Amino acid sequence: MAQKPSIPKGTRDFTPAEMARRNYIFDTIREVFHLFGFQQIETPAMETLSTLMGKYGEEGDKLLFKILDSGDFLRGVDPKLIESADCPKLAAQLCEKGLRYDLTVPFARFVVMHRNELSFPFKRFQIQPVWRADRPQKGRYREFYQCDADVIGSDSLINEIELLQLIDKVFKRLHINITIKLNNRKILAGIAELIGEPDKIVDITVAIDKIDKIGLDNVKAELKERGISDEAIATITPVITLSGTNEERLAKLAELLATSEIGLKGVEELREVMSGTDALGLNAKLELDVSLARGLNYYTGTIIEVKAQDVEIGSITGGGRYDNLTGVFGLPGVSGVGISFGADRIYDVLNALNLYPEDIAGAAKVMFTNFGAAEAAKSLEAIKCLREAGIAAEIYPDAAKMKKQMGRADTLGIPYVAIIGETELQNGTITLKDMTTGNQEALTIEEVITKLK
Amino acid sequence: MAQKPSIPKGTRDFTPAEMARRNYIFDTIREVFHLFGFQQIETPAMETLSTLMGKYGEEGDKLLFKILDSGDFLRGVDPKLIESADCPKLAAQLCEKGLRYDLTVPFARFVVMHRNELSFPFKRFQIQPVWRADRPQKGRYREFYQCDADVIGSDSLINEIELLQLIDKVFKRLHINITIKLNNRKILAGIAELIGEPDKIVDITVAIDKIDKIGLDNVKAELKERGISDEAIATITPVITLSGTNEERLAKLAELLATSEIGLKGVEELREVMSGTDALGLNAKLELDVSLARGLNYYTGTIIEVKAQDVEIGSITGGGRYDNLTGVFGLPGVSGVGISFGADRIYDVLNALNLYPEDIAGAAKVMFTNFGAAEAAKSLEAIKCLREAGIAAEIYPDAAKMKKQMGRADTLGIPYVAIIGETELQNGTITLKDMTTGNQEALTIEEVITKLK
Numbered sequence: 028m029a030q031k032p033s034i035p036k037g038t039r040d041f042t043p044a045e046m047a048r049r050n051y052i053f054d055t056i057r058e059v060f061h062l063f064g065f066q067q068i069e070t071p072a073m074e075t076l077s078t079l080m081g082k083y084g085e086e087g088d089k090l091l092f093k094i095l096d097s098g099d100f101l102r103g104v105d106p107k108l109i110e111s112a113d114c115p116k117l118a119a120q121l122c123e124k125g126l127r128y129d130l131t132v133p134f135a136r137f138v139v140m141h142r143n144e145l146s147f148p149f150k151r152f153q154i155q156p157v158w159r160a161d162r163p164q165k166g167r168y169r170e171f172y173q174c175d176a177d178v179i180g181s182d183s184l185i186n187e188i189e190l191l192q193l194i195d196k197v198f199k200r201l202h203i204n205i206t207i208k209l210n211n212r213k214i215l216a217g218i219a220e221l222i223g224e225p226d227k228i229v230d231i232t233v234a235i236d237k238i239d240k241i242g243l244d245n246v247k248a249e250l251k252e253r254g255i256s257d258e259a260i261a262t263i264t265p266v267i268t269l270s271g272t273n274e275e276r277l278a279k280l281a282e283l284l285a286t287s288e289i290g291l292k293g294v295e296e297l298r299e300v301m302s303g304t305d306a307l308g309l310n311a312k313l314e315l316d317v318s319l320a321r322g323l324n325y326y327t328g329t330i331i332e333v334k335a336q337d338v339e340i341g342s343i344t345g346g347g348r349y350d351n352l353t354g355v356f357g358l359p360g361v362s363g364v365g366i367s368f369g370a371d372r373i374y375d376v377l378n379a380l381n382l383y384p385e386d387i388a389g390a391a392k393v394m395f396t397n398f399g400a401a402e403a404a405k406s407l408e409a410i411k412c413l414r415e416a417g418i419a420a421e422i423y424p425d426a427a428k429m430k431k432q433m434g435r436a437d438t439l440g441i442p443y444v445a446i447i448g449e450t451e452l453q454n455g456t457i458t459l460k461d462m463t464t465g466n467q468e469a470l471t472i473e474e475v476i477t478k479l480k
Numbered sequence: 481m482a483q484k485p486s487i488p489k490g491t492r493d494f495t496p497a498e499m500a501r502r503n504y505i506f507d508t509i510r511e512v513f514h515l516f517g518f519q520q521i522e523t524p525a526m527e528t529l530s531t532l533m534g535k536y537g538e539e540g541d542k543l544l545f546k547i548l549d550s551g552d553f554l555r556g557v558d559p560k561l562i563e564s565a566d567c568p569k570l571a572a573q574l575c576e577k578g579l580r581y582d583l584t585v586p587f588a589r590f591v592v593m594h595r596n597e598l599s600f601p602f603k604r605f606q607i608q609p610v611w612r613a614d615r616p617q618k619g620r621y622r623e624f625y626q627c628d629a630d631v632i633g634s635d636s637l638i639n640e641i642e643l644l645q646l647i648d649k650v651f652k653r654l655h656i657n658i659t660i661k662l663n664n665r666k667i668l669a670g671i672a673e674l675i676g677e678p679d680k681i682v683d684i685t686v687a688i689d690k691i692d693k694i695g696l697d698n699v700k701a702e703l704k705e706r707g708i709s710d711e712a713i714a715t716i717t718p719v720i721t722l723s724g725t726n727e728e729r730l731a732k733l734a735e736l737l738a739t740s741e742i743g744l745k746g747v748e749e750l751r752e753v754m755s756g757t758d759a760l761g762l763n764a765k766l767e768l769d770v771s772l773a774r775g776l777n778y779y780t781g782t783i784i785e786v787k788a789q790d791v792e793i794g795s796i797t798g799g800g801r802y803d804n805l806t807g808v809f810g811l812p813g814v815s816g817v818g819i820s821f822g823a824d825r826i827y828d829v830l831n832a833l834n835l836y837p838e839d840i841a842g843a844a845k846v847m848f849t850n851f852g853a854a855e856a857a858k859s860l861e862a863i864k865c866l867r868e869a870g871i872a873a874e875i876y877p878d879a880a881k882m883k884k885q886m887g888r889a890d891t892l893g894i895p896y897v898a899i900i901g902e903t904e905l906q907n908g909t910i911t912l913k914d915m916t917t918g919n920q921e922a923l924t925i926e927e928v929i930t931k932l933k
Contacts, residue, residue: 031809031810032531032589032592032593032809032810033528033531033593034523034524034527034528034531034589034593035524035526035527035528035576035577038524038525038526039524040521040522040523040524040590040593040594041521041522041523042521042594042597042598043519043520043521043604046519046520046521046522047519047520049522050520061842061872062867062870062871062872062873063844063867063872063873063874064843064844064847064872064873064874064894066496066499066500066842066843066892067496067499067500067503067842068493068494068495068496068499069493069494069499070487070493070494071487071488071491071492071493071623072491072525072579072609072611072623073488073491073545073611073622073623074487074488075485075486075487075488078485078486078487089550089551090550092526092547092548092550093547093548094545094546094547094548094579095545095546095547095548095571095574095575097542097543097545097613098542098567099565099567100567100571101565101567101570109562112552112554114551114552114553114554117554118548118553121548121574122548123488124488126525126547136485136487137493139485140485140486140487140493141493141495144495145495146887146888146891146892148876148877148878148888150874151496156525158525158526160550169526170524170525170526178877181877181878182878183877183878185850185856185860185875185877185878186877188860189860189874189875189877192860192864196867303857303860306857306860306861307860307861307864308864356484356485357484357485389514389519389520390517390519391516391517394517397638403638404756404759407638407641407642407645407756407759407760408759408760411645411760411761414515414516414649417515418515419514419515419516419517420515420516420517421516421517421603421642422638422642423601424601424631424634424636424638424639424642425601425634425635425636425638434599435599435601438599439519439599441517
């Protein structure tokens with residue numbers, strides 16, 4: 028019985044047309060990474076679970092895909108544990124490996140394991156899929172690519188300025204208009220300090236992070252729920268509702284956070300990053316946004332988020348500075364700053380705005396028709412010359428009906444069809460048909476090469 | 481407590497230097513695939529186990545990495561099955577997904593699911609990792625890349641000729657001298673028919689496949705063990721010990737297999753492929769090898785194997801024609817022919833022969849030193865211009881000691897260092913140091929661009 032095939036939910040096949048579009052995105056990002064001196068690494072899809080567990084919070088542990096041990100996976104498993112049906116605990120016994128959940132933790136592991144081979148500051152990029160057992164929904168997949176660039180082993184804010192330039196260049200090349208939002212975790216710490224609740228920085232951050240979605244009043248209500256006093260809320264309201272130019276916002280922030288050393292440090296860092304960036308010029312709009320927290324608790328300095336201006340969609344790139352990436356793997360004191368491009372959302376933005384170049388189809392430039400053995404042999408000779416000249420060429424492999432052969436070129440978007448029939452065989456010419464205009468001309472192989480090159 | 485990190489056995493990290501070498505291989509293969517009109521697809525790392533199971537034999541089923549179902553994976557599992565400790569059966573209950581084992585089965589599944597979107601003949605390529613729970617050993621990994629190209633939906637032997645041209649071009653570009661061995665499954669069937677043992681084709685094939693390794697006498701002994709009579713062994717000995725040119729071998733084969741219709745068909749196909757290939761010219765050595773069977777039982781026509789001439793290593797590329805790729809998924813009658821490049825072995829060959837080009841390091845072309853804020857700001861401006869001109873450039877992010885900064889350029893193999901210090905700041909120049917010769921010269925930014933472009 029033949030089975031009707033399917034693929035796991037939340038995963039995708041990519042057809043040639045989709046691959047051409049995805050490669051356009053990945054190639055653009057990769058080229059810019061190279062231009063900025065980032066070097067590529069790759070890590071295995073599978074990591075030991077001890078590397079992954081506990082790094083993404085309790086919820087993250089649940090979302091790890093775990094790989095059943097090979098062979099006799101029940102050996103050594105406590106029968107009581109099986110009886111108890113405690114799945115999380117049992118999973119830890121049945122599986123010693125899992126699929127990577129992001130590129131950051133494997134990168135930290137990589138740095139620790141290879142620290143003696145690496146030259147610091149180490150600028151690495153990595154473009155690989157990650158897997159999460161999330162509930163699939165529109166725009167959220169169980170397998171998706173991350174494109175990360177990080178500089179580690181340097182505290183200099185030049186790295187932030189460089190990463191902002193890099194982001195700007197990628198989106199300029201992709202023709203996507205963006206706004207880059209900037210914040211600094213030290214400003215968030217300053218706000219918490221300002222109201223005498225330094226321990227509540229996470230609560231405060233989580234609440235004000237929602238201001239764009241739920242509005243100021245609801246943020247105030249949530250802060251109150253989280254135990255922040257009315258007085259404190261009144262104090263921080265001007266901080267989270269800053270307006271004016273970035274310069275004006277920075278000045279106002281410095282004034283409001285005058286009593287907080289860490290808060291002022293955050294303002295100072297932000298000012299340095301923004302002025303350095305302004306001096307170089309940016310295509311993107313740069314915006315100081317104190318409500319930006321990006322959920323992740325490991326950022327310690329700059330926080331970066333990128334939004335598309337012309338499409339309603341979540342952030343398409345994000346990142347920030349972290350102080351202790353590798354500490355958990357035994358190498359303390361390594362600070363870094365990095366960004367991650369969301370390829371799938373960028374794909375959605377390019378589709379929505381129809382911003383793909385026309386010539387990315389990825390099919391051959393010319394297809395030779397096939398009229399039989401002698402004509403095909405001659406065509407293969409011509410094709411060999413074309414390929415030597417770097418022109419992608421193919422032959423229709425069977426001497427099928429002409430309509431079928433032309434149909435293939437049409438469907439695949441092959442721009443030229445070359446015909447060697449009886450006449451051409453006698454004349455030593457090739458008839459080249461432009462599939463867009465329908466024009467045909469009889470050419471020598473040299474002329475075909477010149478024309479298609 | 482910090483944990484000492486490790487990676488799963490049989491998997492690898494790739495450092496920037498290794499990635500540069502790997503990318504050189506993948507880029508070469510990918511470019512040639514494009515030149516030949518193959519189009520890229522990708523499939524998910526995870527497939528449903530029903531897609532994978534039973535496709536690679538019993539041994540293959542055991543080598544599949546299976547993914548534990550998320551959440552309450554014990555629900556619905558028969559407690560008796562757990563007690564029985566029948567791991568293979570239990571695994572089928574605990575897991576519904578597995579990691580792909582090769583690219584062929586996912587491709588067959590892809591073709592069936594997308595048949596209405598595809599234009600046949602469909603020429604696809606796919607470069608993705610696969611996973612096998614094999615015992616790791618030298619040169620054998622649990623995660624490795626396959627680079628496959630297949631044409632499906634066409635019986636024409638032109639496809640074989642094209643694939644041989646493609647193989648030739650890839651290895652010519654990589655500067656690896658190769659021998660392409662060719663056979664045809666129909667010749668193997670003819671041999672079995674010749675001795676009146678058509679059912680024993682697999683036994684015979686397995687035995688004669690080993691002739692290179694164990695020699696003629698041992699092959700004869702093995703054939704005898706497998707129940708082939710002395711008379712039959714005498715009959716096939718001249719077939720499996722052919723010598724002379726390919727033409728002579730083909731003529732001799734046609735003579736020996738004169739009574740076998742299928743055998744003669746195999747000879748005829750081989751002759752057409754070889755003469756078509758010879759007509760176009762080949763860099764590689766082409767060799768008819770009747771002992772070539774490639775273990776895989778699904779080949780039905782041409783069988784292809786590539787060996788490096790200058791390194792003792794297994795086959796570095798292989799492939800062949802199969803008649804019914806998609807039948808198991810409900811789409812009968814789709815024949816195809818394909819090849820698979822073994823990237824990891826090609827990597828070993830290139831390393832052994834030291835055949836990598838010198839300029840693949842993947843680091844920036846120029847590194848700017850850092851003497852402090854004012855100099856760095858000026859350097860960043862220059863770097864922006866260089867990148868606009870397509871030149872990969874970076875700055876040392878910290879104003880560290882000069883020795884340390886120069887050391888970085890040296891370690892990473894960055895060929896030029898650019899210096900903007902106090903003098904250069906005053907003069908509006910850039911001092912460019914050639915790291916190979918040690919020469920320095922004071923240049924304008926325009927001159928630097930011209931020099932490095």
